[in-house]
Amino acid sequence: MKKRKMKMTAALLAAAALLVSGCGAGQTKTDADVDRQVEASLSAYGQEAANVPEDEQQAANGQEAAGQSEVHAEAGGQEAAQEDVLVLAYPKDLGDMNPHIMASPMYAQDWVYDGLTALVNGEIVPELAESWEISGDGKQYSFHLREGVKFSDGSDLTADLVRKNIQDVIDNKDGYTFLQCLEEIESMDVPDKTTLVMHLAHPCNSLLSDLSFNRPLVIAGEAAFPESGNIYQDGVKKPIGTGMWTVEEYVQDQYTLFARNPYYWGEKPAFSYVRVEVIPEIETVVNALKAGEIDMYIDVNDGLSADVYRELEGLGFSVDMAEGTQVTSLSLNTAGEILGDVSVRQALSWATDNTVISEMVYGGLQKPASSYFADSISLAQTGAGRYNYQPEKAVWLLEEAGWKLEEGRDYRTKNGAELEVDMLYDTVFKNGKTIGLVLQEQYKNVGVKLNICEEDSQIFRKKWKEGDFGMILYSSWGGSYEPFATLAAMRTNGDKFSTVQKGMENKEELDQVMNHALRETDEEKLREDFAYIMDSFFEQAVYIPLTVSSTLAVYNSSLEGLDLEGGKDVMPVGSVKRKQ
Amino acid sequence: MKNYLQRKLLGMLPLLFLVSAAAFALVRLMPGDAATAYLNAMNAPITEAALHKVQKDLGLDKPVVVQYGIWLKQALSLDFGLSYMTKRPVIDELMLGFYYTAVLTGSAVVWIIVFSLPLGIMAGRRPGSFMDQFIRAMTFLGSSIPSFWLGFLLVEFFSLRLKLLPVQGAGTLKNILLPSITLACSYLAMYTKMLRGGIVEHSGGTYVLYARARGLKRRTILWRHILPNALNPVLTSLGLSLGSMLSGAVIVENVFAWPGMGRVIVRAVAGRDYPVIQGYILVIAAVYIVLNLGVDILCAMLNQRIFTEEET
Numbered sequence: 001m002k003k004r005k006m007k008m009t010a011a012l013l014a015a016a017a018l019l020v021s022g023c024g025a026g027q028t029k030t031d032a033d034v035d036r037q038v039e040a041s042l043s044a045y046g047q048e049a050a051n052v053p054e055d056e057q058q059a060a061n062g063q064e065a066a067g068q069s070e071v072h073a074e075a076g077g078q079e080a081a082q083e084d085v086l087v088l089a090y091p092k093d094l095g096d097m098n099p100h101i102m103a104s105p106m107y108a109q110d111w112v113y114d115g116l117t118a119l120v121n122g123e124i125v126p127e128l129a130e131s132w133e134i135s136g137d138g139k140q141y142s143f144h145l146r147e148g149v150k151f152s153d154g155s156d157l158t159a160d161l162v163r164k165n166i167q168d169v170i171d172n173k174d175g176y177t178f179l180q181c182l183e184e185i186e187s188m189d190v191p192d193k194t195t196l197v198m199h200l201a202h203p204c205n206s207l208l209s210d211l212s213f214n215r216p217l218v219i220a221g222e223a224a225f226p227e228s229g230n231i232y233q234d235g236v237k238k239p240i241g242t243g244m245w246t247v248e249e250y251v252q253d254q255y256t257l258f259a260r261n262p263y264y265w266g267e268k269p270a271f272s273y274v275r276v277e278v279i280p281e282i283e284t285v286v287n288a289l290k291a292g293e294i295d296m297y298i299d300v301n302d303g304l305s306a307d308v309y310r311e312l313e314g315l316g317f318s319v320d321m322a323e324g325t326q327v328t329s330l331s332l333n334t335a336g337e338i339l340g341d342v343s344v345r346q347a348l349s350w351a352t353d354n355t356v357i358s359e360m361v362y363g364g365l366q367k368p369a370s371s372y373f374a375d376s377i378s379l380a381q382t383g384a385g386r387y388n389y390q391p392e393k394a395v396w397l398l399e400e401a402g403w404k405l406e407e408g409r410d411y412r413t414k415n416g417a418e419l420e421v422d423m424l425y426d427t428v429f430k431n432g433k434t435i436g437l438v439l440q441e442q443y444k445n446v447g448v449k450l451n452i453c454e455e456d457s458q459i460f461r462k463k464w465k466e467g468d469f470g471m472i473l474y475s476s477w478g479g480s481y482e483p484f485a486t487l488a489a490m491r492t493n494g495d496k497f498s499t500v501q502k503g504m505e506n507k508e509e510l511d512q513v514m515n516h517a518l519r520e521t522d523e524e525k526l527r528e529d530f531a532y533i534m535d536s537f538f539e540q541a542v543y544i545p546l547t548v549s550s551t552l553a554v555y556n557s558s559l560e561g562l563d564l565e566g567g568k569d570v571m572p573v574g575s576v577k578r579k580q
Numbered sequence: 581m582k583n584y585l586q587r588k589l590l591g592m593l594p595l596l597f598l599v600s601a602a603a604f605a606l607v608r609l610m611p612g613d614a615a616t617a618y619l620n621a622m623n624a625p626i627t628e629a630a631l632h633k634v635q636k637d638l639g640l641d642k643p644v645v646v647q648y649g650i651w652l653k654q655a656l657s658l659d660f661g662l663s664y665m666t667k668r669p670v671i672d673e674l675m676l677g678f679y680y681t682a683v684l685t686g687s688a689v690v691w692i693i694v695f696s697l698p699l700g701i702m703a704g705r706r707p708g709s710f711m712d713q714f715i716r717a718m719t720f721l722g723s724s725i726p727s728f729w730l731g732f733l734l735v736e737f738f739s740l741r742l743k744l745l746p747v748q749g750a751g752t753l754k755n756i757l758l759p760s761i762t763l764a765c766s767y768l769a770m771y772t773k774m775l776r777g778g779i780v781e782h783s784g785g786t787y788v789l790y791a792r793a794r795g796l797k798r799r800t801i802l803w804r805h806i807l808p809n810a811l812n813p814v815l816t817s818l819g820l821s822l823g824s825m826l827s828g829a830v831i832v833e834n835v836f837a838w839p840g841m842g843r844v845i846v847r848a849v850a851g852r853d854y855p856v857i858q859g860y861i862l863v864i865a866a867v868y869i870v871l872n873l874g875v876d877i878l879c880a881m882l883n884q885r886i887f888t889e890e891e892t
Binding site: 255277291293461 | 746748844
């Protein structure tokens with residue numbers, strides 16, 4: 001018996017040893033593999049181990065450069081430099097960091113690249129352009145670049161390079177029909193090293209806001225361009241920008257280590273490094289926060305529920321919240337079989353109580369929206385009417401439209417057909433199902449059947465574009481895109497934003513007004529255009545606004561300085577520092 | 581033995597060919613098309629002209645049979661083409677995740693062997709005993725717990741309460757423990773039950789009776805006669821499970837932010853990245869077939885009659 005037990009124990013020990021050695025071998029390989037990946041990733045980016053010669057760094061930044069290289073030596077090992085590394089989480093991988101396409105996460109493009117202008121608190125402010133002049137006819141913009149700005153590889157920012165970047169996007173403008181400025185820029189001159197003059201075919205209201213987007217009109221260094229000179233099509237050679245951070249180390253699907261750009265022209269961030277872990281599941285992010293594996297999570301993807309947000313606050317984490325500019329709304333198919341009838345659209349608008357969605361779905365963290373555009377978009381505040389929750393009006397309109405509720409039935413019918421509407425949403429829209437369930441109940445009260453249809457992104461976009469839907473649940477672009485880029489998309493025939501409006505009685509005239517608004521420089525006339533646009537949306541009940549987005553942040557209480565509202569970045573960590 | 585191996589290896593070829601054809605066809609039956617997905621990823625407007633250009637650039641304008649021929653020819657030299665989305669070689673995209681998934685699956689298999697073997701033997705030797713009842717109860721529990729829930733439970737206990745192991749990531753040795761245990765749990769329960777059943781079944785066999793009559797010790801009968809026979813179906817089944825563990829580790833990978841194949845394939849499916857999806861199916865199928873071949877050989881080595889029967 002004893003012998004048998006000993007054998008069993010020996011067998012278990014041997015197997016455990018096998019496990020450990022297997023893991024150990026795996027680990028050795030893991031590290032080696034990670035090194036290979038880092039190497040591969042960096043070589044894919046064309047990055048050297050240290051992309052700035054140390055003497056140049058010291059010349060540029062004195063002590064700081066020395067400190068940075070010291071941290072750099074340990075950053076991979078992330079041991080002694082822990083204090084100087086801010087660790088965040090983001091659900092997606094960094095991607096290729098192409099500045100002229102919209103595939104990489106916005107936060108990263110924000111951190112690495114700058115544009116000529118930036119949007120801060122709803123105001124366009126100078127970024128790489130220190131100032132600009134606009135000619136009287138609105139057809140010539142002269143931008144004066146900041147003096148002495150350098151890219152993260154130490155090269156100089158020049159007006160020539162700015163022109164080269166903008167030209168790359170113009171050459172591929174078919175990809176950006178919502179950027180009106182790309183249509184209007186006829187030519188660009190570079191009278192001197194720091195001046196860029198744009199000549200436009202027509203005045204362009206959106207030019208300054210188009211230039212403030214974190215992509216595609218941002219400026220990459222010469223080293224970023226492939227041999228063809230076409231970053232858009234052939235990819236970026238190195239992610240070299242003038243932004244606060246530079247990509248130091250990248251391991252696909254695992255993490256990105258951003259280092260402070262030693263040549264950054266603005267206020268230097270407190271941390272030398274920011275490490276962004278790729279964590280797709282929000283539950284894992286929360287656990288990693290609790291375990292202290294990450295310092296901070298800034299929720300820009302609607303992933304954090306109100307319950308979890310408040311639970312973490314209760315556990316002693318610091319929290320912060322800022323109202324965003326994206327509006328979640330329902331876009332009704334004006335050319336649809338049932339919703340083509342404006343009475344039905346108006347009835348659904350009266351039957352929607354968005355305060356319930358604000359409370360039940362978002363726990364009050366997202367406030368009810370009043371129009372397709374956020375309240376911060378002043379041009380869209382025209383005093384147009386609003387549909388407040390009045391289900392009795394909805395019932396009256398439906399009755400008038402011939403949709404009768406027969407006794408014993410839940411839903412109205414007309415000519416034998418049931419009144420049912422498909423609500424389509426993208427599978428990546430996290431609260432789609434919950435919002436659908438709330439709406440399903442509200443619409444049932446007035447006799448309308450709502451079918452909740454979740455589709456993967458490809459099918460969702462296809463159906464939207466082809467008009468194969470009843471209503472679309474979607475969040476507007478927000479930020480610099482509002483209002484002009486959205487108008488540009490809405491007036492472009494064939495664009496999915498235009499498909500929604502296809503059945504509007506005045507679609508042709510509306511398109512003309514939107515086109516006019518994109519070029520009108522007289523503010524009074526511009527406001528008249530917007531009044532017409534917003535009135536049309538209201539009268540024809542095209543959109544049902546639900547909630548206004550909010551950016552949430554949860555972080556270790558040892559940190560301070562986060563300013564979600566004052567920065568231009570989606571994830572503004574530059575001002576974050578450890579408490580003394 | 582040589583003939584046996586030759587036959588098995590030759591049998592793999594038509595199987596791989598069929599898998600490649602099925603992978604190619606199935607990917608094209610998915611709703612949505614690659615050209616549209618490509619334009620969406622580039623944020624380009626989906627016009628007829630743009631679609632036509634992308635289809636031409638990606639070679640999607642050729643007849644499907646020609647596309648298949650070109651792909652198959654390249655695949656034979658392990659060149660699965662370039663990813664539509666990242667423009668990187670598909671093989672690089674796949675190997676990146678495959679390595680981590682293989683480490684995760686391999687570690688899970690070690691857990692399965694370490695625990696199911698002794699537990700199965702302990703339960704099977706004395707059916708009906710307290711130990712047997714206890715182990716059976718645990719196996720029922722183990723096979724009923726959903727893996728994502730078990731993962732979060734383990735994290736809650738070992739990472740948040742005891743602070744012994746990390747919540748996520750793949751950087752250190754500690755990182756592998758919780759994901760591999762999570763992945764192994766339901767399989768471990770299944771194989772313990774299977775091995776117990778095999779031992780109980782074979783213990784009543786006539787050859788065991790004769791062995792006892794020959795005066796062999798109970799331990800010798802168990803290790804030399806009962807166990808090799810009871811292990812045969814377990815090993816065969818483990819071979820099949822390895823394939824599904826490789827492809828089904830995606831949930832565990834998500835829970836622990838483990839950078840395996842799951843992320844690669846989810847991203848590829850969302851973006852209709854045909855070359856990556858096809859390459860993934862083919863690689864998984866090849867691994868599946870090779871593993872099964874390995875298990876067949878192992879079974880044959882444990883039971884020489886298989887060779888003899890195959891030869892005759």
